[in-house]
Amino acid sequence: MLELKNISKSFDGTPVLKNISISADDGEIVSILGPSGCGKTTLLNIILGILDTDEGQILYNGEDMTGVPMEKRGFNIVFQDYALFPNLNVYRNITYGLRNKPDVSSPQEVQELIRLLGLQEHLEKRIDQLSGGQKQRVALARTLVMKPRILLLDEPLSALDGVIKESIKEKIRTISREYQLTTIIVTHDPEEALTLSDRVLIIDSGTISQYAEPDEIIHRPDNEFVKKFILNQLEIKRSNIYALFDTPAQKAASM
Ligand SMILES: Nc1ncnc2c1ncn2[C@@H]1O[C@H](COP(=O)(O)OP(=O)(O)O)[C@@H](O)[C@H]1O
Ligand SMILES: [Mg+2]
Incomplete structure (x- = not known):
């Protein structure tokens, strides 16, 4: 609480x-x-x-x-402008925070989150290839992998x-x-x-x-x-x- x-x-x-x-x-x-x-x-x-x-x-x-x-x-925040990394693909954006803390989410947990947010088909795309709603889902996933x-x-x-x-x-x-x-x-x-x-x-x-x-x-x-x-x-x-x-x-x- x-x-x-x-x-x-x-x-x-x-x-x-x-x-x-x-x-x-x-x-x-x-x-x-x-x-x-x-x-x-x-x-x-x-x-x-x-x-x-x-x-x-x-x-x-x-x-x-x-x-x-x-x-x-x-606690963690998703900012209004998403603040995603334009030079990384969707998957790398999502898992960015795990580079230094790989134990926070298991590969299965990351996959589950990707599935929940409907991002499976977009993982290889660059950020500028995404719609606003897709960017928002990537921003949510990136924050949520850090639990x-x-x-x-x-x-x-x-x-x-x-x-x-x-x-x-x-x-x-x-x-x-x-x-x-x-x-x-x-x-x-x-x-x-x-x-x-x-x-x-x-x-x-x-x-x-x-x-x-x-x-x-x-x-x-x-x-x-x-x-x-x-x-x-x-x-x-x-x-x-x-x-x-x-x-x-x-x-x-x-x-
Ligand atoms: N760092 C700051 N320094 C001075 N005034 C600020 C600062 N941040 C916000 N304010 C003022 O505080 C009030 C509330 O701002 P804010 O919390 O951003 O409102 P909201 O998000 O509801 O639009 C506004 O009058 C804003 O100008
Ligand atoms: Mg505001």
Whole structure:
């Protein structure tokens, strides 16, 4: 279990995160959701250990990780831009981290991961021969071969569209269930957060607006911010979809 207790962070005297406390169970998918600039990436970086928190604690299975350096926490992140090596093929990208730590995953475990992520036919390809969704799957595989204790994803779906987005969502779900891996996902898209995660942390200007299951957020929003930010955006999306079908031909047919 991952626990954040009273995390606060300021940059140059400006508070960016204020008293954030949440917990995430093993195998749980948690989304951190909020508008641009609300502090999502800062919170992710504090969990990962790239950034120190000013106040509060990060606990993993009860153990205090607060001052522990990033590489000793055993958490791992897939960055928004994937950060793959263009000069290595897919297989070498996936197994890159095992060069110095070959015992972390057995060859069978690597193959299983490749199969789970549907990358069998792409292993010999160069990175620039891949689609966005394929790159994202390689980035996931490369991180997962190192068996992180917590998987962090910063906007993993924002560069992908439609069907590909759905397939990556499915892969993230499969992985977190299969490996009982706690997965923390940053997103600014309410629909993504509500359809992908077990619980959603909604942040409004650095404070917790609501932390609950998607069903509860939709049916029992805690406050005006949740109602406005979340539900309005879903409404806008819905009306965009309706607008798509509102073509002259259909109008004529319905008259
Ligand atoms: N290293 C930094 N130094 C100063 N200000 C920062 C730094 N990183 C982020 N900020 C500021 O903190 C706020 C939250 O940023 P961030 O966590 O990146 O938001 P989000 O990921 O939700 O878009 C923003 O106002 C941003 O400008
Ligand atoms: Mg961000």
